[in-house]
Amino acid sequence: MTPVKLDLSPLRRAAAWHWAEYAFWLLPLVAYFVFPKNLALLSQIAITALFCLSLDLILGYAGIVSLGHAAFFGLGAYAAGLMAKYGWGDPLLGLAGAALAAAAAGFLTSFLVLRGADLTRLMVTLGVSMMLYEAANKLTDFTGGVDGLQGVDIQPVLGMFSFDLYGKTAYWYSVAVLFLMFWVARRLVHSPFGLSLRGIRQNVGRMPAIGAPVNARLVAAYTIGAAYAGVAGALLTQTTQFVSLDVMAFSRSAELLLILVLGGTGSLYGALIGTMVFMAAHHFLSDINPQYWQFWLGAALVLIVLFARDGIMGLLRKLSAPARTPS
Amino acid sequence: MTPVLQTRNLSKRFGGFFASKDVSLSIEPGARHALIGPNGAGKTTLINLLTGFLEPSAGEVFLKGEDVTRLAQHQRVKRGLVRTFQINRLFAEMTVLESVTLSVCERLGLGWNWWRPVGDHTAAIDEAAELLATLRLLDVAHTQTRSLAYGRQRMIEIALALAAKPQVLLLDEPAAGVPTDESRELFETIAQLPREVTIVLIEHDMDLVFRFAERISVLVGGALLTEDLPEVIARDRRVREVYLGEALDG
Numbered sequence: 143m144t145p146v147k148l149d150l151s152p153l154r155r156a157a158a159w160h161w162a163e164y165a166f167w168l169l170p171l172v173a174y175f176v177f178p179k180n181l182a183l184l185s186q187i188a189i190t191a192l193f194c195l196s197l198d199l200i201l202g203y204a205g206i207v208s209l210g211h212a213a214f215f216g217l218g219a220y221a222a223g224l225m226a227k228y229g230w231g232d233p234l235l236g237l238a239g240a241a242l243a244a245a246a247a248g249f250l251t252s253f254l255v256l257r258g259a260d261l262t263r264l265m266v267t268l269g270v271s272m273m274l275y276e277a278a279n280k281l282t283d284f285t286g287g288v289d290g291l292q293g294v295d296i297q298p299v300l301g302m303f304s305f306d307l308y309g310k311t312a313y314w315y316s317v318a319v320l321f322l323m324f325w326v327a328r329r330l331v332h333s334p335f336g337l338s339l340r341g342i343r344q345n346v347g348r349m350p351a352i353g354a355p356v357n358a359r360l361v362a363a364y365t366i367g368a369a370y371a372g373v374a375g376a377l378l379t380q381t382t383q384f385v386s387l388d389v390m391a392f393s394r395s396a397e398l399l400l401i402l403v404l405g406g407t408g409s410l411y412g413a414l415i416g417t418m419v420f421m422a423a424h425h426f427l428s429d430i431n432p433q434y435w436q437f438w439l440g441a442a443l444v445l446i447v448l449f450a451r452d453g454i455m456g457l458l459r460k461l462s463a464p465a466r467t468p469s
Numbered sequence: 470m471t472p473v474l475q476t477r478n479l480s481k482r483f484g485g486f487f488a489s490k491d492v493s494l495s496i497e498p499g500a501r502h503a504l505i506g507p508n509g510a511g512k513t514t515l516i517n518l519l520t521g522f523l524e525p526s527a528g529e530v531f532l533k534g535e536d537v538t539r540l541a542q543h544q545r546v547k548r549g550l551v552r553t554f555q556i557n558r559l560f561a562e563m564t565v566l567e568s569v570t571l572s573v574c575e576r577l578g579l580g581w582n583w584w585r586p587v588g589d590h591t592a593a594i595d596e597a598a599e600l601l602a603t604l605r606l607l608d609v610a611h612t613q614t615r616s617l618a619y620g621r622q623r624m625i626e627i628a629l630a631l632a633a634k635p636q637v638l639l640l641d642e643p644a645a646g647v648p649t650d651e652s653r654e655l656f657e658t659i660a661q662l663p664r665e666v667t668i669v670l671i672e673h674d675m676d677l678v679f680r681f682a683e684r685i686s687v688l689v690g691g692a693l694l695t696e697d698l699p700e701v702i703a704r705d706r707r708v709r710e711v712y713l714g715e716a717l718d719g
């Protein structure tokens with residue numbers, strides 16, 4: 143073998159943690175002490191961040207656009223809710239059940255999104271989520287329909303930390319699950335599997351020509367993304383002890399897509415930061431004036447899609463990158 | 470010797486139009502085979518049929534004696550049949566080293582590995598780096614593919630295919646649009662590939678074809694007009710009429 147005179151470290155160390163990442167993960171701790179009265183909102187942010195992460199896995203990495211991702215969130219939410227209602231109230235068990243239910247649905251519907259381009263996929267994902275929404279709406283004996291699912295009785299986390307009125311347990315539980323799932327997703331996107339997903343997103347036509355089974359990879363990615371969404375849904379159920387029909391609503395899917403585009407696709411952190419910015423802005427601005435909130439949200443979306451395609455993460459990257467000399 | 474690649478009455482119809490018509494082709498192991506023909510003769514279509522990019526309307530494809538007609542593209546790649554594209558199909562936002570590492574990973578069967586970072590698969594990265602060294606691409610290893618000059622991108626097109634360790638390599642106009650000096654370098658690289666790699670080349674530049682090929686097939690209107698040694702093709706009246714025209718007179 144000829145020794146290669148090349149510094150391989152940029153690729154070898156691509157998965158190493160950056161100092162900014164450590165700093166980022168101190169935020170949940172800081173937020174806890176700075177906003178002790180807003181733990182419910184902070185938990186919602188963590189849950190939505192996980193939900194957004196799940197969309198980033200399928201859109202930002204595998205390149206599958208979805209307008210119906212709330213279907214899996216809702217399935218997870220109902221799965222965890224029903225389990226708790228019928229005596230399986232252990233939170234971690236609930237997460238596992240929700241992940242399985244959503245993954246099964248993701249796996250089955252993934253075959254529908256394999257065919258066709260973006261528009262087809264938008265319509266198929268939208269259609270599937272509308273069907274599930276209507277099913278949940280009609281199966282009132284099972285889901286409670288528009289009244290929501292009552293009687294969700296969640297046991298203490300790990301048998302030790304019961305959900306308290308202040309939302310402390312709910313917060314730390316949500317943050318812990320978010321972090322663990324993020325950590326796994328981070329491994330995944332830096333693995334050869336993750337690289338192949340980026341390959342599919344960047345040039346789906348080339349992948350079979352280098353020996354990659356594209357459809358199987360997409361099925362896997364979509365299934366994993368669905369499982370992640372299911373876990374996020376379960377977290378919402380468990381921390382609020384209730385499931386309302388709007389877990390599956392179209393507006394949730396659309397808003398999620400908006401958040402991800404705002405934050406920037408394909409970096410995982412874009413999903414997290416986008417969620418934080420969006421929900422914080424929503425919280426502060428919609429109190430002042432709900433109409434203005436919608437207006438500025440729309441304006442921000444248009445500006446980002448036109449001028450900052452990579453969202454907040456793209457801007458951060460531009461700010462932090464040293465001016466590069468063209469080679 | 471069993472042909473490494475063979476077709477039997479391969480046809481492709483688009484509506485009422487035959488882009489490939491009854492093509493029966495046989496390629497020996499280690500061959501340096503050129504596929505020529507005027508624009509629209511069906512050369513790319515034939516490669517698409519061979520690799521499974523298109524499904525034939527009729528006929529069969531055999532790879533090392535095995536009928537692969539029903540196999541998907543990636544399954545044929547796994548069996549050693551690899552192509553490049555006439556129009557670049559690259560991973561624009563990856564660095565050159567990442568792209569080639571991706572291709573190496575797929576060949577090594579690591580594509581389902583979802584836990585260990587790419588960076589820890591040192592064998593794959595080392596192999597990719599070696600390939601870049603062979604192709605004189607080391608200087609751009611960490612450059613994003615999209616920011617490379619076109620000639621370099623054409624080289625990446627080949628690098629991705631070579632990373633798949635082909636037994637049969639199908640090159641669809643590898644030097645199309647590349648400046649002359651760079652195209653010479655590109656063809657030197659191709660000429661230096663070991664004999665274990667069978668090469669089928671589509672090329673319009675007749676100088677390059679006659680320098681490279683030991684056998685030439687001529688396609689016209691989707692059908693195989695003739696196939697023979699380069700010197701015989703050069704003298705063939707029909708070939709001169711339909712395709713070469715003045716090109717060989719000089």
Ligand SMILES: Nc1ncnc2c1ncn2[C@@H]1O[C@H](COP(=O)(O)OP(=O)(O)OP(=O)(O)O)[C@@H](O)[C@H]1O
Nearest residue numbers: 483487488506507508509510511512513514515555
């Ligand atoms: N998907 C398709 N649908 C309809 N017609 C097609 C399709 N692909 C190719 N053709 C037609 O088939 C014929 C052969 O095309 P092909 O690309 O194989 O030619 P070629 O020999 O590679 O030409 P060139 O030298 O220009 O690359 C052309 O007339 C082309 O228009």
Ligand SMILES: [Mg+2]
Nearest residue numbers: 512513514555
């Ligand atoms: Mg062609």
